Amino acid sequence: MSEHHMQPMIGQPVIAIDTAEEIGDVKHFVVSTDVSRVERLHIDGRKKNALFAEWASLESFGADRVMVTAADDPSESDDDRDLDAAKGNVELLGARVLDTAGFEHGTVSDAIFDADTGSIIAIITSEQVRVEQSHVHSLGSYAVVVADT
Amino acid sequence: MSQLNLIRASEVAGLPVVTIDGGEDAAEVKDVVYDASQHHLIGFTLNKRGWFRGSMKATLAADDVTGIGADAVMVPGEDCLTDQAAAPEALASPGADHDVMGNDVVSSAGIVLGKVIDVIIETGASPQAVGYEVETDDGSVFIPSSAQMGLSGENLIVPAEAEEFTRNDLVGFGASVGSFRDLIGDNS
Numbered sequence: 001m002s003e004h005h006m007q008p009m010i011g012q013p014v015i016a017i018d019t020a021e022e023i024g025d026v027k028h029f030v031v032s033t034d035v036s037r038v039e040r041l042h043i044d045g046r047k048k049n050a051l052f053a054e055w056a057s058l059e060s061f062g063a064d065r066v067m068v069t070a071a072d073d074p075s076e077s078d079d080d081r082d083l084d085a086a087k088g089n090v091e092l093l094g095a096r097v098l099d100t101a102g103f104e105h106g107t108v109s110d111a112i113f114d115a116d117t118g119s120i121i122a123i124i125t126s127e128q129v130r131v132e133q134s135h136v137h138s139l140g141s142y143a144v145v146v147a148d149t
Numbered sequence: 150m151s152q153l154n155l156i157r158a159s160e161v162a163g164l165p166v167v168t169i170d171g172g173e174d175a176a177e178v179k180d181v182v183y184d185a186s187q188h189h190l191i192g193f194t195l196n197k198r199g200w201f202r203g204s205m206k207a208t209l210a211a212d213d214v215t216g217i218g219a220d221a222v223m224v225p226g227e228d229c230l231t232d233q234a235a236a237p238e239a240l241a242s243p244g245a246d247h248d249v250m251g252n253d254v255v256s257s258a259g260i261v262l263g264k265v266i267d268v269i270i271e272t273g274a275s276p277q278a279v280g281y282e283v284e285t286d287d288g289s290v291f292i293p294s295s296a297q298m299g300l301s302g303e304n305l306i307v308p309a310e311a312e313e314f315t316r317n318d319l320v321g322f323g324a325s326v327g328s329f330r331d332l333i334g335d336n337s
Contacts, residue, residue: 033170
């Protein structure tokens with residue numbers, strides 16, 4: 001397992017291994033509704049429309065750069081969740097943290113994921129509480145819902 | 150004795166209704182529907198969220214709520230919102246006989262204690278109405294509800310046992326309701 005923090009990756013340049021070309025910067029992590037895994041990256045590039053790199057096309061998350069296998073791998077998307085992520089409507093980092101009893105606990109300040117598999121391991125709240133993925137129910141446009149403790 | 154977490158019904162109005170399986174704000178509570186004759190929380194009428202605010206046709210039954218907190222009403226999923234046509238009649242068309250607000254609260258000894266200004270709801274996994282906030286000459290107090298209470302639409306009759314468990318703060322009332330239930334053998 002290779003644990004990485006999500007927050008420091010935001011804004012990192014994305015480089016294609018096959019062309020050594022810089023495609024753009026990491027803008028958002030698109031995560032599944034159940035917050036179990038990173039599905040793709042939203043890359044803020046030179047093109048007008050948002051680009052998304054599928055998890056399978058991501059080669060590595062380095063300290064300075066995020067590497068993708070090929071320059072033509074990232075593509076546009078018409079998936080609603082991707083587009084919501086690109087607009088910042090569904091975004092794990094900064095999301096309101098709400099428990100199943102209906103009480104807020106700040107926002108998501110960071111998340112930890114496995115760079116080998118894309119699995120989300122935990123989220124960190126602005127109250128400096130680590131919530132394991134097994135206690136996270138969902139991420140939507142309103143909140144990330146966590147178990148009541 | 151158990152400590153309950155409580156909220157005023159008036160504070161629930163306006164809260165978002167959020168889905169646990171999707172993290173979406175599916176609706177907003179418009180009003181709390183309460184059957185005063187049975188001292189029973191029935192559910193909620195709803196407003197739309199976002200740009201196109203206004204009444205929703207859907208309603209939400211109290212049985213479908215998994216938590217009421219200070220910040221949101223939680224439901225398992227959006228399918229818990231029931232179209233008004235399919236909702237129980239008490240929820241789709243709440244009658245005037247369910248209204249308790251403004252009723253005089255009278256003890257069984259014949260003393261007028263004040264007027265009902267709010268209904269108190271227990272939060273948590275099985276939300277239910279547990280008492281009333283009553284405005285008196287000396288400020289507001291909280292009185293536990295029970296099946297023994299009588300209601301006419303003008304007067305709410307409080308049994309003598311309930312008076313003993315009256316409190317003037319909501320936190321203290323949470324413990325008081327637990328004690329009152331223990332006394333009358335109601336552990337619901």
